[in-house]
Amino acid sequence: MQFDTYSREHPQFYGGTAVVPVLRNALARKGGTFVDLGCGDGARLDALVGQGLLSSFQRTIGIDLSPTRIERLQARLPDVTCIVGDACAIPLPDASVDLLYSDQVIEHVPSDHAMAVEIARVLKPSGCAVVGSVLRRPGAWYIYKVDGQRRLDPTHLREYGSADLYASVFRSAGLRVTDVHSIPLTYPLSDLAMRLMIRLKMLRVDGAPNPYSDRIMKAIRSVHVPIPRYATIYAVAEKA
Numbered sequence: 636m637q638f639d640t641y642s643r644e645h646p647q648f649y650g651g652t653a654v655v656p657v658l659r660n661a662l663a664r665k666g667g668t669f670v671d672l673g674c675g676d677g678a679r680l681d682a683l684v685g686q687g688l689l690s691s692f693q694r695t696i697g698i699d700l701s702p703t704r705i706e707r708l709q710a711r712l713p714d715v716t717c718i719v720g721d722a723c724a725i726p727l728p729d730a731s732v733d734l735l736y737s738d739q740v741i742e743h744v745p746s747d748h749a750m751a752v753e754i755a756r757v758l759k760p761s762g763c764a765v766v767g768s769v770l771r772r773p774g775a776w777y778i779y780k781v782d783g784q785r786r787l788d789p790t791h792l793r794e795y796g797s798a799d800l801y802a803s804v805f806r807s808a809g810l811r812v813t814d815v816h817s818i819p820l821t822y823p824l825s826d827l828a829m830r831l832m833i834r835l836k837m838l839r840v841d842g843a844p845n846p847y848s849d850r851i852m853k854a855i856r857s858v859h860v861p862i863p864r865y866a867t868i869y870a871v872a873e874k875a
Contacts, residue, residue: 666691667733673740677708738767751808775864810872821859
């Protein structure tokens with residue numbers, strides 16, 4: 636599988652992963668079952684567990700399309716229920732989730748509407764979803780070029796041009812959007828160096844996901860550079 640090959644060669648790094656305020660606020664209001672949809676190697680879940688932010692939840696589930704990423708998550712966080720699954724066909728029963736979080740996933744899937752419909756399906760009544768993606772403002776520029784256009788990531792199938800456009804994806808699935816919040820998009824310089832070392836075979840992929848295990852390395856990772864005219868956008872959507 637091409638996607639799983641990419642996952643093996645591009646690990647996500649543990650340590651120093653920030654928890655965005657919009658997710659913190661949702662976690663403080665909810666309990667029960669928490670799902671990280673498109674959890675990757677589990678860097679976000681690792682941060683949430685480490686900071687005690689999931690203590691009010693009886694069950695935590697990580698779902699990702701890549702078996703490799705799910706294996707890394709299971710090894711790191713054995714108490715998390717780990718599932719290989721598609722964000723457009725979530726392998727969970729109807730009305731089974733209290734809080735669903737997904738970040739930087741919906742811009743990759745074939746149909747953002749289909750993913751939003753699946754999120755609505757698995758949420759319990761009064762359940763909440765916090766879904767993050769990419770907001771591309773006029774004049775946005777990055778190094779990749781796809782179909783004649785500059786893109787933040789060559790695997791992006793879409794990049795949203797406005798908050799209203801992004802919110803409409805979830806409204807079309809029958810969800811009530813209570814907040815749309817954006818923050819400047821930045822990238823840690825140290826991750827660029829780590830990925831270059833992996834590509835040059837100076838760093839083993841299997842040993843790479845946790846290079847930020849001590850205080851000094853976490854501080855180094857906190858140095859970020861902004862991506863011009865790009866932001867991360869979060870929609871908070873509830874099921875009636």
